[in-house]
Amino acid sequence: MTMPPVLRGARAATTFLTRVPVGGFPYAQADWRWASAWFPFVGAILGAVQAAAWLLVDRGGALVAASVTVALGLLLTGAFxxxxxxxxxxxxxxxxxxxxxxxxxxxxxxxxxxxxxxxxVLVLRIALLARLDAAAPVALVLTQCLSRTPPIWLMVALPYVTQGGSRSRPVAQAALPQALLGSAWPALALAAAH
Structure with a gap:
Protein backbone atom coordinates (compact mmCIF):
# COMPACT_ATOMS: atom_id res chain seq x y z
CA MET A 1 0.00 0.00 0.00
CA THR A 2 1.44 3.36 -0.98
CA MET A 3 1.06 6.48 1.07
CA PRO A 4 -0.93 9.37 -0.37
CA PRO A 5 1.01 12.49 -1.39
CA VAL A 6 -0.25 14.44 1.63
CA LEU A 7 1.55 11.97 3.93
CA ARG A 8 4.61 11.52 1.69
CA GLY A 9 4.87 15.30 1.90
CA ALA A 10 6.03 14.92 5.51
CA ARG A 11 9.07 12.93 4.40
CA ALA A 12 9.68 15.30 1.51
CA ALA A 13 9.55 18.26 3.92
CA THR A 14 12.05 16.57 6.22
CA THR A 15 14.34 15.90 3.26
CA PHE A 16 13.98 19.49 2.03
CA LEU A 17 14.51 21.24 5.39
CA THR A 18 16.99 18.97 7.15
CA ARG A 19 19.95 16.63 6.79
CA VAL A 20 18.01 13.85 8.55
CA PRO A 21 18.02 10.75 6.31
CA VAL A 22 14.36 9.71 5.99
CA GLY A 23 14.49 8.00 2.60
CA GLY A 24 11.42 7.89 0.40
CA PHE A 25 13.13 8.75 -2.89
CA PRO A 26 12.12 9.42 -5.54
CA TYR A 27 9.41 11.88 -4.59
CA ALA A 28 6.66 12.72 -7.05
CA GLN A 29 5.65 16.31 -7.89
CA ALA A 30 2.57 15.91 -5.67
CA ASP A 31 4.76 14.86 -2.72
CA TRP A 32 6.88 18.00 -3.09
CA ARG A 33 3.75 20.13 -3.43
CA TRP A 34 2.48 18.78 -0.08
CA ALA A 35 5.89 19.21 1.58
CA SER A 36 5.18 22.84 2.44
CA ALA A 37 2.16 21.80 4.53
CA TRP A 38 4.54 19.93 6.80
CA PHE A 39 7.14 22.68 7.22
CA PRO A 40 5.76 23.81 10.63
CA PHE A 41 5.54 20.20 11.84
CA VAL A 42 9.16 19.54 10.86
CA GLY A 43 10.07 22.83 12.57
CA ALA A 44 8.37 21.69 15.78
CA ILE A 45 10.33 18.43 15.69
CA LEU A 46 13.59 20.33 15.12
CA GLY A 47 12.66 22.66 17.99
CA ALA A 48 11.93 19.68 20.25
CA VAL A 49 15.34 18.14 19.49
CA GLN A 50 17.00 21.48 20.21
CA ALA A 51 14.95 21.85 23.41
CA ALA A 52 16.14 18.42 24.55
CA ALA A 53 19.73 19.44 23.86
CA TRP A 54 19.19 22.64 25.86
CA LEU A 55 17.92 20.64 28.82
CA LEU A 56 20.91 18.28 28.61
CA VAL A 57 23.54 21.04 28.68
CA ASP A 58 21.89 23.86 30.63
CA ARG A 59 23.94 23.09 33.75
CA GLY A 60 26.80 24.78 31.92
CA GLY A 61 24.81 28.01 31.90
CA ALA A 62 22.41 29.67 29.50
CA LEU A 63 25.15 30.90 27.16
CA VAL A 64 26.59 27.40 26.74
CA ALA A 65 23.11 25.92 26.27
CA ALA A 66 22.22 28.57 23.69
CA SER A 67 25.48 28.04 21.79
CA VAL A 68 25.08 24.25 21.70
CA THR A 69 21.42 24.57 20.70
CA VAL A 70 22.16 26.95 17.82
CA ALA A 71 25.05 24.74 16.65
CA LEU A 72 22.78 21.69 16.72
CA GLY A 73 20.19 23.55 14.66
CA LEU A 74 22.84 24.36 12.06
CA LEU A 75 23.92 20.73 11.97
CA LEU A 76 20.38 19.35 11.66
CA THR A 77 19.37 21.72 8.86
CA GLY A 78 22.70 21.90 7.06
CA ALA A 79 22.53 25.67 7.70
CA PHE A 80 19.79 25.77 5.06
CA VAL A 121 22.07 36.80 13.21
CA LEU A 122 24.00 34.00 14.92
CA VAL A 123 25.23 36.27 17.72
CA LEU A 124 21.71 37.64 18.23
CA ARG A 125 20.18 34.16 18.18
CA ILE A 126 22.59 32.92 20.86
CA ALA A 127 22.21 36.07 22.98
CA LEU A 128 18.42 36.07 22.82
CA LEU A 129 18.14 32.35 23.56
CA ALA A 130 20.48 32.75 26.53
CA ARG A 131 18.30 35.62 27.75
CA LEU A 132 15.22 33.37 27.67
CA ASP A 133 17.01 30.87 29.93
CA ALA A 134 14.37 28.48 31.40
CA ALA A 135 11.76 29.52 28.81
CA ALA A 136 14.08 28.65 25.92
CA PRO A 137 12.99 25.01 25.43
CA VAL A 138 9.33 25.92 24.90
CA ALA A 139 10.30 28.95 22.82
CA LEU A 140 12.45 26.75 20.57
CA VAL A 141 9.56 24.42 19.73
CA LEU A 142 7.08 27.26 19.18
CA THR A 143 9.34 29.53 17.14
CA GLN A 144 10.63 26.70 14.95
CA CYS A 145 7.01 25.76 14.22
CA LEU A 146 5.51 29.26 13.91
CA SER A 147 8.29 30.67 11.73
CA ARG A 148 7.68 28.08 9.03
CA THR A 149 4.00 29.00 8.55
CA PRO A 150 4.07 32.45 6.86
CA PRO A 151 6.23 31.20 3.96
CA ILE A 152 3.49 28.73 3.02
CA TRP A 153 0.97 31.57 2.69
CA LEU A 154 3.51 33.59 0.70
CA MET A 155 3.92 30.66 -1.69
CA VAL A 156 0.14 30.61 -2.15
CA ALA A 157 -0.18 34.37 -2.63
CA LEU A 158 2.88 35.25 -4.72
CA PRO A 159 4.18 33.98 -8.05
CA TYR A 160 7.48 32.12 -8.19
CA VAL A 161 10.23 34.69 -8.68
CA THR A 162 11.85 33.20 -11.79
CA GLN A 163 10.49 31.40 -14.81
CA GLY A 164 13.48 29.08 -15.20
CA GLY A 165 13.86 25.67 -13.65
CA SER A 166 14.71 25.35 -9.99
CA ARG A 167 15.07 22.38 -7.67
CA SER A 168 12.84 24.08 -5.10
CA ARG A 169 10.12 25.15 -7.53
CA PRO A 170 7.88 22.07 -6.93
CA VAL A 171 7.93 22.80 -3.18
CA ALA A 172 6.84 26.38 -3.86
CA GLN A 173 3.67 25.25 -5.67
CA ALA A 174 1.60 25.33 -2.49
CA ALA A 175 -2.11 26.03 -2.69
CA LEU A 176 -4.86 26.68 -0.15
CA PRO A 177 -5.07 23.05 1.13
CA GLN A 178 -1.34 23.05 1.92
CA ALA A 179 -1.58 26.44 3.64
CA LEU A 180 -4.54 25.34 5.76
CA LEU A 181 -2.84 22.12 6.89
CA GLY A 182 0.38 24.04 7.48
CA SER A 183 -1.51 26.53 9.67
CA ALA A 184 -2.97 23.74 11.80
CA TRP A 185 0.45 22.72 13.17
CA PRO A 186 1.16 26.03 14.96
CA ALA A 187 -2.37 26.03 16.36
CA LEU A 188 -1.74 22.58 17.83
CA ALA A 189 1.69 23.63 19.14
CA LEU A 190 0.25 26.72 20.82
CA ALA A 191 -2.58 24.69 22.35
CA ALA A 192 -0.08 22.13 23.67
CA ALA A 193 2.08 24.90 25.19
CA HIS A 194 -0.79 26.19 27.33
Whole structure:
Protein backbone atom coordinates (compact mmCIF):
# COMPACT_ATOMS: atom_id res chain seq x y z
CA MET A 1 0.00 0.00 0.00
CA THR A 2 1.44 3.36 -0.98
CA MET A 3 1.06 6.48 1.07
CA PRO A 4 -0.93 9.37 -0.37
CA PRO A 5 1.01 12.49 -1.39
CA VAL A 6 -0.25 14.44 1.63
CA LEU A 7 1.55 11.97 3.93
CA ARG A 8 4.61 11.52 1.69
CA GLY A 9 4.87 15.30 1.90
CA ALA A 10 6.03 14.92 5.51
CA ARG A 11 9.07 12.93 4.40
CA ALA A 12 9.68 15.30 1.51
CA ALA A 13 9.55 18.26 3.92
CA THR A 14 12.05 16.57 6.22
CA THR A 15 14.34 15.90 3.26
CA PHE A 16 13.98 19.49 2.03
CA LEU A 17 14.51 21.24 5.39
CA THR A 18 16.99 18.97 7.15
CA ARG A 19 19.95 16.63 6.79
CA VAL A 20 18.01 13.85 8.55
CA PRO A 21 18.02 10.75 6.31
CA VAL A 22 14.36 9.71 5.99
CA GLY A 23 14.49 8.00 2.60
CA GLY A 24 11.42 7.89 0.40
CA PHE A 25 13.13 8.75 -2.89
CA PRO A 26 12.12 9.42 -5.54
CA TYR A 27 9.41 11.88 -4.59
CA ALA A 28 6.66 12.72 -7.05
CA GLN A 29 5.65 16.31 -7.89
CA ALA A 30 2.57 15.91 -5.67
CA ASP A 31 4.76 14.86 -2.72
CA TRP A 32 6.88 18.00 -3.09
CA ARG A 33 3.75 20.13 -3.43
CA TRP A 34 2.48 18.78 -0.08
CA ALA A 35 5.89 19.21 1.58
CA SER A 36 5.18 22.84 2.44
CA ALA A 37 2.16 21.80 4.53
CA TRP A 38 4.54 19.93 6.80
CA PHE A 39 7.14 22.68 7.22
CA PRO A 40 5.76 23.81 10.63
CA PHE A 41 5.54 20.20 11.84
CA VAL A 42 9.16 19.54 10.86
CA GLY A 43 10.07 22.83 12.57
CA ALA A 44 8.37 21.69 15.78
CA ILE A 45 10.33 18.43 15.69
CA LEU A 46 13.59 20.33 15.12
CA GLY A 47 12.66 22.66 17.99
CA ALA A 48 11.93 19.68 20.25
CA VAL A 49 15.34 18.14 19.49
CA GLN A 50 17.00 21.48 20.21
CA ALA A 51 14.95 21.85 23.41
CA ALA A 52 16.14 18.42 24.55
CA ALA A 53 19.73 19.44 23.86
CA TRP A 54 19.19 22.64 25.86
CA LEU A 55 17.92 20.64 28.82
CA LEU A 56 20.91 18.28 28.61
CA VAL A 57 23.54 21.04 28.68
CA ASP A 58 21.89 23.86 30.63
CA ARG A 59 23.94 23.09 33.75
CA GLY A 60 26.80 24.78 31.92
CA GLY A 61 24.81 28.01 31.90
CA ALA A 62 22.41 29.67 29.50
CA LEU A 63 25.15 30.90 27.16
CA VAL A 64 26.59 27.40 26.74
CA ALA A 65 23.11 25.92 26.27
CA ALA A 66 22.22 28.57 23.69
CA SER A 67 25.48 28.04 21.79
CA VAL A 68 25.08 24.25 21.70
CA THR A 69 21.42 24.57 20.70
CA VAL A 70 22.16 26.95 17.82
CA ALA A 71 25.05 24.74 16.65
CA LEU A 72 22.78 21.69 16.72
CA GLY A 73 20.19 23.55 14.66
CA LEU A 74 22.84 24.36 12.06
CA LEU A 75 23.92 20.73 11.97
CA LEU A 76 20.38 19.35 11.66
CA THR A 77 19.37 21.72 8.86
CA GLY A 78 22.70 21.90 7.06
CA ALA A 79 22.53 25.67 7.70
CA PHE A 80 19.79 25.77 5.06
CA UNK A 81 18.19 28.99 6.29
CA UNK A 82 21.51 30.64 7.02
CA UNK A 83 22.65 29.95 3.47
CA UNK A 84 19.51 31.66 2.20
CA UNK A 85 20.08 34.61 4.53
CA UNK A 86 23.67 35.04 3.33
CA UNK A 87 22.61 34.82 -0.33
CA UNK A 88 19.84 37.37 0.24
CA UNK A 89 22.12 39.79 2.09
CA UNK A 90 24.74 39.54 -0.65
CA UNK A 91 22.15 40.07 -3.39
CA UNK A 92 20.51 43.05 -1.67
CA UNK A 93 23.81 44.61 -0.66
CA UNK A 94 25.81 43.90 -3.78
CA UNK A 95 23.43 44.47 -6.67
CA UNK A 96 21.60 47.43 -8.12
CA UNK A 97 19.52 45.67 -10.75
CA UNK A 98 17.34 42.55 -10.87
CA UNK A 99 19.57 40.55 -13.24
CA UNK A 100 22.65 41.06 -11.05
CA UNK A 101 20.63 40.14 -7.93
CA UNK A 102 19.68 36.78 -9.42
CA UNK A 103 23.26 36.22 -10.53
CA UNK A 104 24.47 36.80 -6.96
CA UNK A 105 21.72 34.57 -5.54
CA UNK A 106 22.93 31.65 -7.68
CA UNK A 107 26.59 32.19 -6.74
CA UNK A 108 27.68 29.65 -4.11
CA UNK A 109 30.36 31.95 -2.69
CA UNK A 110 29.67 34.16 0.31
CA UNK A 111 30.30 37.88 0.12
CA UNK A 112 30.89 40.50 2.79
CA UNK A 113 27.19 41.33 3.19
CA UNK A 114 26.36 37.65 3.61
CA UNK A 115 29.14 37.12 6.15
CA UNK A 116 28.10 40.19 8.14
CA UNK A 117 24.45 39.09 8.15
CA UNK A 118 25.39 35.62 9.38
CA UNK A 119 27.55 36.95 12.19
CA UNK A 120 24.86 39.37 13.37
CA VAL A 121 22.07 36.80 13.21
CA LEU A 122 24.00 34.00 14.92
CA VAL A 123 25.23 36.27 17.72
CA LEU A 124 21.71 37.64 18.23
CA ARG A 125 20.18 34.16 18.18
CA ILE A 126 22.59 32.92 20.86
CA ALA A 127 22.21 36.07 22.98
CA LEU A 128 18.42 36.07 22.82
CA LEU A 129 18.14 32.35 23.56
CA ALA A 130 20.48 32.75 26.53
CA ARG A 131 18.30 35.62 27.75
CA LEU A 132 15.22 33.37 27.67
CA ASP A 133 17.01 30.87 29.93
CA ALA A 134 14.37 28.48 31.40
CA ALA A 135 11.76 29.52 28.81
CA ALA A 136 14.08 28.65 25.92
CA PRO A 137 12.99 25.01 25.43
CA VAL A 138 9.33 25.92 24.90
CA ALA A 139 10.30 28.95 22.82
CA LEU A 140 12.45 26.75 20.57
CA VAL A 141 9.56 24.42 19.73
CA LEU A 142 7.08 27.26 19.18
CA THR A 143 9.34 29.53 17.14
CA GLN A 144 10.63 26.70 14.95
CA CYS A 145 7.01 25.76 14.22
CA LEU A 146 5.51 29.26 13.91
CA SER A 147 8.29 30.67 11.73
CA ARG A 148 7.68 28.08 9.03
CA THR A 149 4.00 29.00 8.55
CA PRO A 150 4.07 32.45 6.86
CA PRO A 151 6.23 31.20 3.96
CA ILE A 152 3.49 28.73 3.02
CA TRP A 153 0.97 31.57 2.69
CA LEU A 154 3.51 33.59 0.70
CA MET A 155 3.92 30.66 -1.69
CA VAL A 156 0.14 30.61 -2.15
CA ALA A 157 -0.18 34.37 -2.63
CA LEU A 158 2.88 35.25 -4.72
CA PRO A 159 4.18 33.98 -8.05
CA TYR A 160 7.48 32.12 -8.19
CA VAL A 161 10.23 34.69 -8.68
CA THR A 162 11.85 33.20 -11.79
CA GLN A 163 10.49 31.40 -14.81
CA GLY A 164 13.48 29.08 -15.20
CA GLY A 165 13.86 25.67 -13.65
CA SER A 166 14.71 25.35 -9.99
CA ARG A 167 15.07 22.38 -7.67
CA SER A 168 12.84 24.08 -5.10
CA ARG A 169 10.12 25.15 -7.53
CA PRO A 170 7.88 22.07 -6.93
CA VAL A 171 7.93 22.80 -3.18
CA ALA A 172 6.84 26.38 -3.86
CA GLN A 173 3.67 25.25 -5.67
CA ALA A 174 1.60 25.33 -2.49
CA ALA A 175 -2.11 26.03 -2.69
CA LEU A 176 -4.86 26.68 -0.15
CA PRO A 177 -5.07 23.05 1.13
CA GLN A 178 -1.34 23.05 1.92
CA ALA A 179 -1.58 26.44 3.64
CA LEU A 180 -4.54 25.34 5.76
CA LEU A 181 -2.84 22.12 6.89
CA GLY A 182 0.38 24.04 7.48
CA SER A 183 -1.51 26.53 9.67
CA ALA A 184 -2.97 23.74 11.80
CA TRP A 185 0.45 22.72 13.17
CA PRO A 186 1.16 26.03 14.96
CA ALA A 187 -2.37 26.03 16.36
CA LEU A 188 -1.74 22.58 17.83
CA ALA A 189 1.69 23.63 19.14
CA LEU A 190 0.25 26.72 20.82
CA ALA A 191 -2.58 24.69 22.35
CA ALA A 192 -0.08 22.13 23.67
CA ALA A 193 2.08 24.90 25.19
CA HIS A 194 -0.79 26.19 27.33
Missing amino acids: HEDGLADTADALGGAFDRARMFEILKDSRIGSFGAAALIV
